Amino acid sequence: GSDMSTSINLAVIPGDGIGQEVVAQGLKVLTAVLPQDVKLETKEYDLGAQRWHRTGETLPDAELEALKHHDAILLGAIGDPSVPSGVLERGLLLKLRFAFDHFINLRPSKLFPNTATPLAGRPEIDFVVVREGTEGPYTGNGGSLRTGTPAEVATEVSVNTAYGVERVVRDAYERANARPRKKLTLVHKNNVLVYAGHMWKNIFDRVGREYPEVTTDYLHVDAATIFFVTQPERFDVIVTDNLFGDILTDLAAAVTGGIGLAASGNINPTGAFPSMFEPVHGSAPDIAGTGKADPTATILSVALLLRHLGYEEQAVRIEEAVSADLAERDGTFRSTDAIGDALAARVAG
Amino acid sequence: GSDMSTSINLAVIPGDGIGQEVVAQGLKVLTAVLPQDVKLETKEYDLGAQRWHRTGETLPDAELEALKHHDAILLGAIGDPSVPSGVLERGLLLKLRFAFDHFINLRPSKLFPNTATPLAGRPEIDFVVVREGTEGPYTGNGGSLRTGTPAEVATEVSVNTAYGVERVVRDAYERANARPRKKLTLVHKNNVLVYAGHMWKNIFDRVGREYPEVTTDYLHVDAATIFFVTQPERFDVIVTDNLFGDILTDLAAAVTGGIGLAASGNINPTGAFPSMFEPVHGSAPDIAGTGKADPTATILSVALLLRHLGYEEQAVRIEEAVSADLAERDGTFRSTDAIGDALAARVAG
Numbered sequence: 258g259s260d261m262s263t264s265i266n267l268a269v270i271p272g273d274g275i276g277q278e279v280v281a282q283g284l285k286v287l288t289a290v291l292p293q294d295v296k297l298e299t300k301e302y303d304l305g306a307q308r309w310h311r312t313g314e315t316l317p318d319a320e321l322e323a324l325k326h327h328d329a330i331l332l333g334a335i336g337d338p339s340v341p342s343g344v345l346e347r348g349l350l351l352k353l354r355f356a357f358d359h360f361i362n363l364r365p366s367k368l369f370p371n372t373a374t375p376l377a378g379r380p381e382i383d384f385v386v387v388r389e390g391t392e393g394p395y396t397g398n399g400g401s402l403r404t405g406t407p408a409e410v411a412t413e414v415s416v417n418t419a420y421g422v423e424r425v426v427r428d429a430y431e432r433a434n435a436r437p438r439k440k441l442t443l444v445h446k447n448n449v450l451v452y453a454g455h456m457w458k459n460i461f462d463r464v465g466r467e468y469p470e471v472t473t474d475y476l477h478v479d480a481a482t483i484f485f486v487t488q489p490e491r492f493d494v495i496v497t498d499n500l501f502g503d504i505l506t507d508l509a510a511a512v513t514g515g516i517g518l519a520a521s522g523n524i525n526p527t528g529a530f531p532s533m534f535e536p537v538h539g540s541a542p543d544i545a546g547t548g549k550a551d552p553t554a555t556i557l558s559v560a561l562l563l564r565h566l567g568y569e570e571q572a573v574r575i576e577e578a579v580s581a582d583l584a585e586r587d588g589t590f591r592s593t594d595a596i597g598d599a600l601a602a603r604v605a606g
Numbered sequence: 607g608s609d610m611s612t613s614i615n616l617a618v619i620p621g622d623g624i625g626q627e628v629v630a631q632g633l634k635v636l637t638a639v640l641p642q643d644v645k646l647e648t649k650e651y652d653l654g655a656q657r658w659h660r661t662g663e664t665l666p667d668a669e670l671e672a673l674k675h676h677d678a679i680l681l682g683a684i685g686d687p688s689v690p691s692g693v694l695e696r697g698l699l700l701k702l703r704f705a706f707d708h709f710i711n712l713r714p715s716k717l718f719p720n721t722a723t724p725l726a727g728r729p730e731i732d733f734v735v736v737r738e739g740t741e742g743p744y745t746g747n748g749g750s751l752r753t754g755t756p757a758e759v760a761t762e763v764s765v766n767t768a769y770g771v772e773r774v775v776r777d778a779y780e781r782a783n784a785r786p787r788k789k790l791t792l793v794h795k796n797n798v799l800v801y802a803g804h805m806w807k808n809i810f811d812r813v814g815r816e817y818p819e820v821t822t823d824y825l826h827v828d829a830a831t832i833f834f835v836t837q838p839e840r841f842d843v844i845v846t847d848n849l850f851g852d853i854l855t856d857l858a859a860a861v862t863g864g865i866g867l868a869a870s871g872n873i874n875p876t877g878a879f880p881s882m883f884e885p886v887h888g889s890a891p892d893i894a895g896t897g898k899a900d901p902t903a904t905i906l907s908v909a910l911l912l913r914h915l916g917y918e919e920q921a922v923r924i925e926e927a928v929s930a931d932l933a934e935r936d937g938t939f940r941s942t943d944a945i946g947d948a949l950a951a952r953v954a955g
């Protein structure tokens with residue numbers, strides 16, 4: 258993370274569906290937790306489905322440029338069924354991750370007390386997935402030939418570089434080394450994707466020699482999904498490729514109480530560009546405006562944001578507040594706003 | 607499937623680890639269930655880790671040619687930690703799937719009565735994954751440049767053709783149409799893998815117009831993993847790409863009582879080449895020779911083999927025997943052999 262500063266200049270992209278609602282609660286808690294002498298400035302960016310319908314734009318250069326000058330970005334959710342699949346994902350969400358070189362896609366998974374899990378026996382779950390964010394099958398490298406005809410060929414190229422793999426692997430070792438269990442698992446599919454898979458494995462092994470205290474293992478992605486439901490307690494830190502990380506972190510969210518609690522950070526640890534924090538869930542247009550959206554994932558994303566900016570104490574305060582709040586939930590319905598209020602009250606002071 | 611014949615000329619590849627043991631039980635049950643007048647001929651092929659250590663060969667042309675002349679192939683398991691990752695997978699398992707154009711990789715998932723599942727509440731699970739078997743990221747198309755250096759670039763190309771997608775999608779519609787619920791779900795990631803994803807979706811929609819009775823939906827692969835653990839009962843037939851199918855079917859096996867029960871068929875429905883049937887599990891060298899391997903997945907794969915060859919009645923008999931056997935299991939240890947004996951006794955007569 259960067260050094261703690263006495264002001265935070267935050268870009269806010271509420272986005273679509275429930276994005277606006279959950280971001281409002283995130284900001285509420287952020288304001289409540291920050292020390293008095295830290296000045297919080299926010300600037301809202303109107304990006305997402307409505308903007309695209311109105312102007313055809315997803316992320317114009319001027320806005321990309323303006324976003325660069327913020328300390329961090331808080332994003333709600335992007336996407337709407339009225340927009341063709343891929344337009345906003347590639348043109349906005351992934352464009353931001355790539356333009357700002359967010360090579361660490363950080364996704365902690367923890368089964369909080371008193372939280373419903375679909376798993377029998379309530380295993381102890383507390384791991385972090387360090388997902389690569391700028392390479393793999395997400396590069397947009399590919400194409401289609403004779404599109405729409407019976408002779409169509411469509412390709413998707415997973416591009417992986419030693420440069421890109423080493424930096425995320427190294428980051429994951431650092432994180433594992435800083436945790437009590439000091440365990441790091443590489444997930445790939447190197448028995449089939451032998452070119453990329455072997456490069457990942459070789460770099461993983463080589464960098465590992467610099468971290469003698471970290472215990473390592475390797476799992477194929479298919480086997481990893483099995484352990485996510487049968488033995489999730491075996492995981493501490495996981496490092497993996499962009500697509501495998503996408504799949505595994507949704508599964509992780511599902512087994513740890515649902516996508517309503519899953520936070521994420523799209524991080525550039527060098528500080529060259531602002532990092533971006535967002536809940537893992539989507540825009541859920543079916544419940545937008547009903548007050549049913551759980552803002553907890555966004556609020557936990559704010560904790561990751563604070564940690565990244567050097568406000569470790571405040572980050573912990575939010576995480577403890579969420580934990581305490583969940584422990585007291587009794588199944589009674591609480592609105593988006595009520596959950597935000599409760600958490601803001603807990604972190605204040 | 608092909609027409610029922612009065613002889614079956616079966617190739618058997620026991621392979622590595624527990625492969626030999628489980629295949630022996632599969633053949634025991636096959637022999638017991640076949641009508642007296644059907645002549646079963648089997649020929650064993652010595653392929654796998656030991657062969658590779660001895661000769662450096664994975665699947666020589668002569669054996670590939672010989673395998674072509676069988677009605678079907680029964681495979682146990684391939685792989686051993688002593689063989690570098692990818693050698694046997696690409697050189698033997700995938701080589702067979704590609705050489706024999708096994709474009710349907712059929713993987714039923716059913717939660718049998720009395721079977722342990724990691725999911726709380728024991729949802730009703732009974733779906734089939736139709737995984738594409740000859741395209742996608744499995745083609746081996748890719749490479750690595752400046753291998754082993756800090757400037758390495760490694761690529762993996764997912765190759766998808768309208769020809770390949772349409773035939774598997776059509777097969778999946780046929781299967782969905784023949785089931786009581788008549789529901790088909792396409793799983794892909796068309797918001798990111800836009801070239802391949804849009805082709806899959808377009809073909810899925812177009813072919814669907816020929817099956818007005820089949821209800822369809824679409825899920826991104828990450829969302830699909832969530833539903834696998836929170837609402838698996840929503841699935842009937844799933845059609846998906848080679849890699850997504852690999853991941854989803856291991857997860858499906860995990861939630862339906864484990865990889866010890868998951869059967870699969872690598873099918874070429876045209877009959878141009880023999881189809882191959884194998885349990886989804888691996889060679890499990892840690893328990894090889896201990897009698898602990900569960901042969902049920904292999905025996906259920908034999909049922910798929912029989913169905914493919916036109917022996918529907920016998921296939922059902924095996925499936926019912928497995929169901930009845932599982933219903934009576936009380937947790938007492940039974941050896942590989944004992945399970946095979948019990949199932950052979952049930953299907954006989």
Ligand SMILES: CC(C)[C@H](C(=O)O)[C@@H](O)C(=O)O
Nearest residue numbers: 346350351503537797798828
């Ligand atoms: C919306 C989509 C582009 C995105 C991804 O695939 O990364 C989402 O699923 C996520 O995990 O953040």
Ligand SMILES: CC(C)[C@H](C(=O)O)[C@@H](O)C(=O)O
Nearest residue numbers: 448449479695699700852886
């Ligand atoms: C062993 C490996 C090549 C194979 C695959 O990835 O298809 C296996 O995981 C499977 O699912 O049959």
